[in-house]
Structure formats: structure tokens, C-alpha cells
Amino acid sequence: MGPCIYVIKRSCINWLKKLKEKPAVIVGIAVFFFIFIMPLLFQGNSVDTTRAGGLNILYLIFFGLSLFFVGASLIAGLSTGTSFFTMSDVNLMFTSPISSNKILLYGIIKQMGRSIVVSVFMLFQIANLRANFTLSIFKSVYVIIIYMMLVFISQMVSLVIYSFTNGNQRRKSAVKYTAMILLLIVIAYIVYGMINRGTEVIQEFFIFAVPVSGWLLGMLVGVLSSNFVLLAISTGVIITFVLAVIGVMIKYKPDYYEDCLINSENAYHARQVMKGDRSAQANIKKKIRYKNVKTIKFGGGWGASSFFYRHMVEIKRAERSVLFGTSSVLFLALGVGIGLVAKSDYDFVYAGFGIMCYVGLFLVGVTKLTQELSRHFIYLVPDSPFKKLLYASLSSIVRPFISGILLFLPPVFISGFPIVRSIVLILCFASVNCIYISANIVMHNIFGKHSSMSIIMFIYFLFAVLFLSPAAGFGVLFGILFSSVSIGFLIASLVNFGTTMIVLFICRNLVHNIEFK
Known part of the structure; x- marks a missing residue:
């Protein structure tokens, strides 16, 4: 076991030595622990037991x-x-x-x-x-x-x-x-x-x-x-x-x-491949399954819209359905669970919304747009860069919208949760996922694919929080002014969609010149 222990020990020592060459990593770790410790310091030793939920x-x-x-x-x-x-x-x-x-x-x-x-x-x-x-x-x-x-x-x-x-x-x-x-x-x-x-x-x-x-x-x-x-x-x-x-x-x-x-x-x-080595893609061993897929048309797929059309065909080929995938059953089960728990208190629906938005931050991963940026086709299409970026990102927004329906519509039928609030939460859930996609686009625009994944993940987290801040601020403000939670979430949704469009417009040159990336 001596050689194995030596390899583990040497790996840890080498990682610590590399920190000297990467001051950004040290700063990131320091900021991470600062963000972690500050809430505990403000919270103190005592907590408010009046708003505590049951351990169940x-x-x-x-x-x-x-x-x-x-x-x-x-x-x-x-x-x-x-x-x-x-x-x-x-x-x-x-x-x-x-x-x-x-x-x-x-x-x-x-x-x-x-x-x-x-x-x-x-x-x-x-x-x-x-x-x-x-x-x-x-x-x-x-x-x-x-x-x-x-x-x-x-x-x-x-x-x-x-x-x-x-x-x-x-x-x-x-x-x-x-x-x-x-x-x-x-x-x-x-x-x-x-x-x-x-x-x-x-x-x-x-x-x-x-x-x-x-x-x-x-x-x-x-x-x-x-x-x-x-x-x-x-x-x-x-x-x-x-x-x-x-x-x-x-x-x-x-x-x-x-x-x-x-x-x-x-x-x-x-x-x-994620670091930009396209030749590595050919070395990945996959099981190839051939399926007969009926043609599905979304406006003909011409110019920039052809990317959205192709993504829909790829999704249907992989999962047989454009709207529902293997995770849809899980989201539906979670929606039913939220509905059952919300029988005692509607606040559990909002708690479920917060938890799923937090989990979604780590589930965005590699989108269809990420795959397109590693190919040359999107740079060669003679269309507006903004339209190309929008259509290439559109397929990644469809599934979150469907997931929101599966999560927040069951409480309406199970616990009597207001249908208007449910629709607003669905829109807000989709808009939050749009923000995550926007943060992903900014990461590609700034760093490309040749950076430390740990640093990219940390900065991606910060950008996501930054982009969500305007929606959170305006949502709370309008919710208090009109004394309505639904209006607050609706305003937050609109601000998130607006932020996404602004980010897409600012980063439109991402798909204009391949030499820059």
C-alpha cells in the first residue's frame, strides 16, 4: 500500500505547490470562505424558532x-x-x-x-x-x-x-x-x-x-x-x-x-473536448443506436432558426420526445410531493421553488449552444449574430419551462394552490434558467474553453448571482408596493427575461468571428 499512499500524498503536495502559480485560485478560495462564514457570523448562536419547519x-x-x-x-x-x-x-x-x-x-x-x-x-x-x-x-x-x-x-x-x-x-x-x-x-x-x-x-x-x-x-x-x-x-x-x-x-x-x-x-x-480539443471527440467510445425519426418542422429552419430546428430533431432522436425526457418523471414526482406537503402551508411551494432554482444552478452544464461553439457551422451562417445566439440558446429554454409546469401545476390540483401563482412561478422558474444560460454565455465570451474549470465554476456562480440581483430587487420592491407575491414574482420574471436579452445582445459577437475564440 506504500506506493498508493505516496501517490495520494504527492498529488496533494503538488496541488498545494500549484496554488503559488495561480493567485486567482487563492483569491477564489478566500472569497468562497468569506461568503460561507459571513451568514454564520450575522446569524449568531441563536436562531428564530418561530419560523422553523418540521424536521420531516x-x-x-x-x-x-x-x-x-x-x-x-x-x-x-x-x-x-x-x-x-x-x-x-x-x-x-x-x-x-x-x-x-x-x-x-x-x-x-x-x-x-x-x-x-x-x-x-x-x-x-x-x-x-x-x-x-x-x-x-x-x-x-x-x-x-x-x-x-x-x-x-x-x-x-x-x-x-x-x-x-x-x-x-x-x-x-x-x-x-x-x-x-x-x-x-x-x-x-x-x-x-x-x-x-x-x-x-x-x-x-x-x-x-x-x-x-x-x-x-x-x-x-x-x-x-x-x-x-x-x-x-x-x-x-x-x-x-x-x-x-x-x-x-x-x-x-x-x-x-x-x-x-x-x-x-x-x-x-x-x-x-471541453477544453477545446476537438480531435478528442473522435476517441470517445459510444454505443450508436439508429432510429427512424419523423420530420418535425418549426418554421422551416432557415438561417439562424436552422440551429433550433436541428436541436429539436437531435433531442427527439435521443429521447423520443421534444417536450418530455427521462427527467420529466422525476420532476412530476417532485411536483406531486410539493403539492402534498403544501396542503398544510402554501409556503412549501415557494420553498420548493427556491430549492429547485438552487439545484438548477449546477445542472445547466453543457448546453446545445456549448456544443455549437465547438463547431464551425454557427460562425459560417450568413445571419445576424444576435439571432444566431438566440436560436442556438432557445432549445435549452424549452425543457426548463416544461419542468416548471410539472413542478408547480400539481399543487393546484392537489392542495388548491392558486392557479395564477402557479403560472407566475412557472414563468419565473423558466426565467431563472435563462439567467443561468446567460451566465454560461458570458463565461464563454470571457474565458473561451482554455481556463481552469474550478475558477470558471466559481465565477459562473458569481455571475449568476449578479444577474439575478436586479430581478430579486425589483421583485421584492413591487411585491411590497402592491402587497402581492404574484406581482413580485411576475416582475422578477420579466426582469430576468430582459436581462437575458441584454446579455445575448452584448455577447452577440461570440458567434461572429471564430478567430476570437
Whole structure:
């Protein structure tokens, strides 16, 4: 294990040494911790208990989030799989005379470190957890730790599913349909339980027995509710599961790294593509499926509009439907959950809106426009740069609008939430996603594709907050003046759409000259 420990130690030392050459990273880290610490200092040791929500709401949010993570990891395991290793690990570790068991342990330790880094943004939620659920700092930090465990264990689920089903279609089908049936049973149980017993359903034995998601929820409930028996059982089950996964990989998959090799190569080439190396795209190994797609027309697709038309065809080819995708079922389930919780208080609808807007900040990722900017076609079309940028971004706005309908329309039928407020929230949700796309465009306009991803992510976060500030200010102002929450959200939506159009106009030269990028 000595060589593996040396590689981990040397990687950490080299990262610290590189900080001397990147003062922007040091400034970014300092600003990050400043933004994290200031709310805690202003909040002090005491919190307002009069506006605190029940812990069952927190448990429902965590359980839904864990189902999403585990489900996404399971889907990845059935298709492309995941990898704990980078190409440098492949070159250094896989070719060394080290046992595969030690290499696996090395990969698990590195993945635990990545899970901590990925979850660092959750530190911003400590102030919210204290304010909304009257949690102490210790318990708030514990919630973040459970979230880190969720990220790590989800990756392990993806790895073991891929190793178990790779090359065996019968096993893939069995795992896929078993997971779908279990998910439907869990959702039906929660919906039925909330109708009859309210949010108390989340603390029933059946929920705690759900693989991974229920076990982690048991660890969370065990500490926050001082149920130490549940904590001990859930912790024991999680430890047993992790050890069982490692044992299975060691005993039945001694050459597991062969499964990881292709995924490591694909991940490496994908990162190179994001940095601007177009030749790396050809090295990504994909399963090609041929489908017969009927022609769909949106005004003929001429000039700049041809990009929107082509994006719609690509979306339909990939997911069979332009409007609804694989995530639509999840959004609908979340909408139903929000509607059930909102029976007691309509404020939970607004809380759901805030949470989904926050999650959307990290889900924008690579849009169709991002892909177009790596090709030469968009620069050669003889049309207005503003129109080209607008039409190339338009396909990324359609899905958020549909997701908003699935999220905020169910509360109207389930809890009697006002239809006007629901429509306004749908518009506002779509406008917030437009702001995220605008921030993405600004990042491309300033940095191109040849910058540190960590710095880009941090500055992208700051630009998103900056662009949302006018809408937040005008929304609060008009909401107070007219004593109407709906008017406040409507004004915020209009300001967001206006901000998006201004950003598109200012950055229109992004698709005018390819030499600049």
C-alpha cells in the first residue's frame, strides 16, 4: 500500500505547490470562505424558532435528493458506468506491480476525497439549515457529511452495477426493471402515506428499508431525532454494504480495472473536448443506436432558426420526445410531493421553488449552444449574430419551462394552490434558467474553453448571482408596493427575461468571428 499512499500524498503536495502559480485560485478560495462564514457570523448562536419547519420536511427533501442521486448512478451503471480512476492513475497504477485489491482501495480513497470537494458548495446551506430547521452547527455539519456519503456511495453503486451487468443484456434488464418497480412502489407508498398520515410517513420502517437512500436517511434521522438505535442499525447496514461491494469486486472481479479503463479514457477525452480539443471527440467510445425519426418542422429552419430546428430533431432522436425526457418523471414526482406537503402551508411551494432554482444552478452544464461553439457551422451562417445566439440558446429554454409546469401545476390540483401563482412561478422558474444560460454565455465570451474549470465554476456562480440581483430587487420592491407575491414574482420574471436579452445582445459577437475564440 506504500506506493498508493505516496501517490495520494504527492498529488496533494503538488496541488498545494500549484496554488503559488495561480493567485486567482487563492483569491477564489478566500472569497468562497468569506461568503460561507459571513451568514454564520450575522446569524449568531441563536436562531428564530418561530419560523422553523418540521424536521420531516428536511427528511423528505433529503430522501428525494438521495433517490435522484442513486437513480442517476444506477442509470449510469447500466449504460456507461463510472470510474474511480483518471488517465494518470491508469498510466501509473495499472502498469505497476501492485495488486488489484490495493489499487481498488486507492481508487476508493481518492473518490472519497472527490466527494468532499464536490460537496463543498453544500456548506452554504448550513445557515439555511439553522434558520429553517433550528439545527445546531454540529447537526448542520452532520447533514453535509451525510450528503458527502450519498455522493460517494452513489458512485460505488454505479461501479458495481456496471461490473455486474457489463456485456450481459439479461442482467441489465433484470436490474433495470427491478429498480423501476421498487421506485414506483416507494413513490406510491409515500404519496398514499402523506394523504393519510402526513409527513410522518417519512419515518416509517418501510422507508428506512429502501436500499442506500433509506439507510442514509436512517443515519440522518438517528442523530437529528436522537434515535440512537436507528442510527446504529443504519450505520451498520451502510458499512456492511460498502464492505460487501469491495468484497464482491475483489473476489469476483479481480480484473475490474478492465471495466474502468474505457470509462477513464472516455472521461479524459470528454475533458479534453471541453477544453477545446476537438480531435478528442473522435476517441470517445459510444454505443450508436439508429432510429427512424419523423420530420418535425418549426418554421422551416432557415438561417439562424436552422440551429433550433436541428436541436429539436437531435433531442427527439435521443429521447423520443421534444417536450418530455427521462427527467420529466422525476420532476412530476417532485411536483406531486410539493403539492402534498403544501396542503398544510402554501409556503412549501415557494420553498420548493427556491430549492429547485438552487439545484438548477449546477445542472445547466453543457448546453446545445456549448456544443455549437465547438463547431464551425454557427460562425459560417450568413445571419445576424444576435439571432444566431438566440436560436442556438432557445432549445435549452424549452425543457426548463416544461419542468416548471410539472413542478408547480400539481399543487393546484392537489392542495388548491392558486392557479395564477402557479403560472407566475412557472414563468419565473423558466426565467431563472435563462439567467443561468446567460451566465454560461458570458463565461464563454470571457474565458473561451482554455481556463481552469474550478475558477470558471466559481465565477459562473458569481455571475449568476449578479444577474439575478436586479430581478430579486425589483421583485421584492413591487411585491411590497402592491402587497402581492404574484406581482413580485411576475416582475422578477420579466426582469430576468430582459436581462437575458441584454446579455445575448452584448455577447452577440461570440458567434461572429471564430478567430476570437
